[in-house]
Amino acid sequence: xxxxxxxxxxxxxxxxxxxxxxxxxxxxxxxxxxxxxxxxxxxxxxxxxxxxxxxxxxxxxxxxxxxxxxxxxxxxxxxxxxxxxxxxxxxxxxxxxxxxxxxxxxxxxxxxxxxxxxxxxxxxxxxxxxxxxxxxxxxxxxxxxxxxxxxxxxxxxxxxxxxxxxxxxxxxxxxxxxxxxxxxxxxxxxxxxxxxxxxxxxxxxxxxxxxxxxxxxxxxxxxxxxxxxxxxxxxxxxxxxxxxxxxxxxxxxxxxxxxxxxxxxxxxxxxxxxxxxxxxxxxxxxxxxxxxxxxxxxxxxxxxxxxxxxxxxxxxxxxxxxxxxxxxxxxxxxxxxxxxxxxxxxxxxxxxxxxxxxxxxxxxxxxxxxxxxxxxxxxxxxxxxxxxxxxxxxxxxxxxxxxxxxxxxxxxxxxxxxxxxxxxxxxxxxxxxxxxxxxxxxxxxxxxxxxxxxxxxxxxxxxxxxxxxxxxxxxxxxxxxxxxxxxxxxxxxxxxxxxxxxxxxxxxxxxxxxxxxxxxxxxxxxxxxxxxxxxxxxxxxxxxxxxxxxxx
Numbered sequence: 328x329x330x331x332x333x334x335x336x337x338x339x340x341x342x343x344x345x346x347x348x349x350x351x352x353x354x355x356x357x358x359x360x361x362x363x364x365x366x367x368x369x370x371x372x373x374x375x376x377x378x379x380x381x382x383x384x385x386x387x388x389x390x391x392x393x394x395x396x397x398x399x400x401x402x403x404x405x406x407x408x409x410x411x412x413x414x415x416x417x418x419x420x421x422x423x424x425x426x427x428x429x430x431x432x433x434x435x436x437x438x439x440x441x442x443x444x445x446x447x448x449x450x451x452x453x454x455x456x457x458x459x460x461x462x463x464x465x466x467x468x469x470x471x472x473x474x475x476x477x478x479x480x481x482x483x484x485x486x487x488x489x490x491x492x493x494x495x496x497x498x499x500x501x502x503x504x505x506x507x508x509x510x511x512x513x514x515x516x517x518x519x520x521x522x523x524x525x526x527x528x529x530x531x532x533x534x535x536x537x538x539x540x541x542x543x544x545x546x547x548x549x550x551x552x553x554x555x556x557x558x559x560x561x562x563x564x565x566x567x568x569x570x571x572x573x574x575x576x577x578x579x580x581x582x583x584x585x586x587x588x589x590x591x592x593x594x595x596x597x598x599x600x601x602x603x604x605x606x607x608x609x610x611x612x613x614x615x616x617x618x619x620x621x622x623x624x625x626x627x628x629x630x631x632x633x634x635x636x637x638x639x640x641x642x643x644x645x646x647x648x649x650x651x652x653x654x655x656x657x658x659x660x661x662x663x664x665x666x667x668x669x670x671x672x673x674x675x676x677x678x679x680x681x682x683x684x685x686x687x688x689x690x691x692x693x694x695x696x697x698x699x700x701x702x703x704x705x706x707x708x709x710x711x712x713x714x715x716x717x718x719x720x721x722x723x724x725x726x727x728x729x730x731x732x733x734x735x736x737x738x739x740x741x742x743x744x745x746x747x748x749x750x751x752x753x754x755x756x757x758x759x760x761x762x763x764x765x766x767x768x769x770x771x772x773x774x775x776x777x778x779x780x781x782x783x784x785x786x787x788x789x790x791x792x793x794x795x796x797x798x799x800x801x802x803x804x805x806x807x808x809x810x811x812x813x814x815x816x817x818x819x820x821x822x823x824x825x826x827x828x829x830x831x832x833x834x835x836x837x838x839x840x841x842x843x844x845x846x847x848x849x850x851x852x853x854x855x856x857x858x859x860x861x862x863x864x865x866x867x868x869x870x871x872x873x874x875x876x877x878x879x
Contacts, residue, residue, distance in 0.1 A: 386476050387497055388510070389517040390490060393559075393736050396524045397481055399490055399504070399569070401497075404477040405459040406452040409440055413469035417441040420467050424450065427461035440469075452495050453477055478504070484566035486527050488584040489520070489683070489734065492572035501572065502584075503734065506684050519736035521557035526550055529847040530560040534818075537840040538564050541823035541831075547585040547713045549817040550848060553721035553806070555742060556730035558681070559814070560848070561586045561714065588685040590710035591819060594784030594833070595649045596804040597706035599723060599756050602646055602654070604669035605661040607727075607752040616641050619652040625698045630655065633785075633832070634768065646759040647767035649783060651705050658704035663695040666704070672747045673719035673729055675711055680731045687712050707786055713802075717817040720804045723757055724812035726750040761809040772803055772838040774846045776856025780812075781805030781841065783833035788822060798822045803837035807845055807854070814852060816841050 390399035407424075414420055417440025425431045428451055439448040452475070454462070459472060478493040491502020499508035507518060534546045550560035565581040575582060583589055605611045616639040622631035634648045645653035658666055670676055670691075678688045690710040692699040702708035711719075718732040727748030760780035763769045768783045784802035787794035801820045806812040818841045825831040849856070 386514055387478065387493065387512060388514050390503060390511070391517045391519050392522045392524045392527075393519060393557075394523065395517075395519075398486060398520070398522075398524070399478060399480050401476045402479045404452075404475055405454040405456070405472045406475050406495075407450040407454055407459075407462060408471050408473060409448050409450055410469045410471075411440045411443055411445050411448060414440055415468070420469070423465055423467055424462065427465065428454075428458060478569070480569040482524070483570065484568045485524065485531065486520075486522055486561075487567040487569050487572075488563045488586065488588075489522065489561055490569050492569040494573065501685070502569075502683060504569075506682050507735075520734050521552075521559060521736050522561070522734070523559045523851070525851045526560040526848045527562065529851065530844055531562045531564075531566065533840055533844045533847065534562055534564045535566075536843075537818075537820060537823075537836065541820060541826070541836040543820045543823040543836075545580070545583075545585050545821035547589075547817075547819040548844065549586060549713055549717040549815070550844070551717050551721055551732060551815045551817075553725040553730065553812060553815050556718065556721070556732045557736075558714070558732055558734050559852075561734075584683075584685055585713070585819070585821070587679060587681055587683050587712050587714045588687050590687050590690055590712055591800045591802075591821075592707050592710045592786040592789065593713075593716055593800065593802045593819065594706040594786030595651075595654075596716065596720070596782050596784035596802050596817075597704065597709075598646055598649065598654045599760055599782050599804075600669070600673065600719065601658050601661070601666070601704040602642055602759070603723060603748050603752050603756040604666065605657045606642070606755065607748045608661055608665050608669075610661040610665070611642065611657055613642050613755060617645065617653045617656045619645070619650050619656075621652075623652055623655060623701070625701055628698065630701065643759045643762060646756070646782065647763045649763070649768045654705045655701040658700055659697075663700045666700055667695050669747070670703070670709075670719075672745070673722060674715060674731070675709070675719050677715075679712055679715035679718060681714055682734045686714070689715065706784055710789075713817055713819050716804070717815055720806075720817065721815045722747050723753045723760075724806040724815050725753070727753040757806065757809055757812065760806075764805075768834045769803065769805075769838045771834060772805060772842040772845075774842050774849070776858050777845055777849050777854060778808040778810060778857065779805050779842070779845060780807065780809035781816075781838070783838055785832040785834075797831075799831055799833075801831070801833035801837040803833055803841040805841050805845065807849070808857070813854065814848075816844055816848075818844065 386401045391397055418437040421433045421436040425433050489502055491504035492500055493504045494500050499505035530548045530550055534548050538546050546564040548562045551558055563585040567581040619636050619640045622629050630651055632650050632652055636644055636648055640653050676691055678686045692708055699708050714732055722729045727750050728744035729747045730742055730744050757780050760782050764773050764779050764781050769781050772779055772781050782804050786800045788798040788800055801823055803818045805816045818837045820837050823831055823836040829835040
């Protein structure tokens with residue numbers, strides 16, 4: 328009995344050991360199968376510390392406009408990686424991948440996958456769900472996917488230069504994305520900008536139309552609220568699509584932000600500022616008259632007027648008819664020291680304090696002598712960014728107070744206005760600019776009912792060794808309504824061309840462009856037209872498709 332029992336026990340013990348060994352082998356095969364499936368489907372996530380190399384990141388905060396309209400957000404994409412050590416033939420796998428990812432560089436990927444010393448290489452980042460599924464269905468070994476957060480800009484080129492863009496790893500590389508990288512990387516509630524998407528769209532549309540109509544090389548535009556410094560619209564042409572920014576060459580013209588990252592000699596838009604400074608300092612009186620009949624010669628340079636004025640011109644006529652000679656004599660009365668102090672107080676000697684790292688520094692004279700004092704008085708010999716000038720010009724619309732421009736909607740932001748001119752002086756010069764629009768060089772900027780005040784600016788474009796004789800930077804600075812300014816608009820056109828029945832100065836291009844912008848944005852901003860004053864005769868042209876013709 329005992330032996331039998333012992334024999335039976337021995338037999339039972341042997342059967343148990345066989346079952347244990349079988350289960351162990353089955354477990355090993357299961358592990359291998361799971362491991363193989365993991366490598367073929369999910370990639371070598373548990374091999375060589377690859378998964379440990381990935382750090383979970385917080386989704387980047389959205390960017391919205393002042394009304395909550397989405398401008399930038401983060402979406403989930405899939406990035407394909409590989410472990411070359413788990414592959415038999417890297418070249419074959421590269422060719423298989425190219426069958427579903429046609430833009431893949433087969434030679435480059437083959438080189439990467441053939442390096443058996445590496446445990447991790449990227450194949451392609453930012454795959455769509457459909458692309459991911461196509462790769463998955465190939466069933467190739469050694470591949471894996473990682474879910475990543477990728478930046479998306481649903482409005483395409485809208486405010487592209489302002490927004491900037493983010494790289495594949497989520498880091499800000501331009502515009503607000505770069506300047507506010509820490510805030511955006513922290514996640515949380517959306518970052519609200521001062522931009523109004525409707526104003527921005529209108530501004531960009533009219534800049535594009537102007538570039539086409541006047542054959543300009545580039546353009547910039549600003550819409551500001553002078554009382555707060557809030558930028559409602561800031562555009563540069565050619566536009567840039569942030570969704571494609573990493574694919575665009577570094578020297579492509581659309582990479583240049585002409586509104587904040589480029590400086591221009593803006594010409595006669597400086598004249599109202601010079602006149603305001605001279606009046607405010609007591610150097611001249613509004614009733615003073617100046618002889619502007621003869622050109623001035625300064626250090627061998629002859630300076631004349633494009634719109635000659637017979638006899639002695641008063642200050643209003645100097646602004647209205649854009650007299651270089653008269654403005655120079657006004658500046659000389661003010662003196663170089665006070666002229667420099669004026670420009671400095673308006674931020675024209677420093678980069679604009681806007682929330683963009685690419686805000687460019689101005690080019691200013693190293694010495695304010697008789698010639699530089701003369702030329703800067705009418706916007707030559709000093710180059711500033713459009714946003715810097717728009718902020719300076721806004722002081723005239725804000726009762727003489729300068730407020731730094733901003734792109735951020737911060738309800739608790741302190742305005743900190745700086746008094747640079749007296750309110751009466753600002754109002755007086757505004758009325759001078761109103762006449763420049765009604766009967767002066769800015770007539771084509773007029774929009775019935777909106778009472779625009781403004782000034783044209785035409786500057787010869789700098790070239791190596793001097794200035795071009797047939798290329799201009801044309802600008803128009805405007806504020807409206809003139810009797811109670813609420814908004815400032817600045818238009819800058821780079822090298823517009825003359826055409827049939829039109830010249831190439833600002834009166835023919837920048838002024839009508841500003842008028843079209845104002846006509847589009849005024850209803851958006853809630854500015855009611857008022858028709859309590861006579862409207863000049865002639866057809867009113869007020870659309871992108873309807874070009875204006877000069878009656879100068």
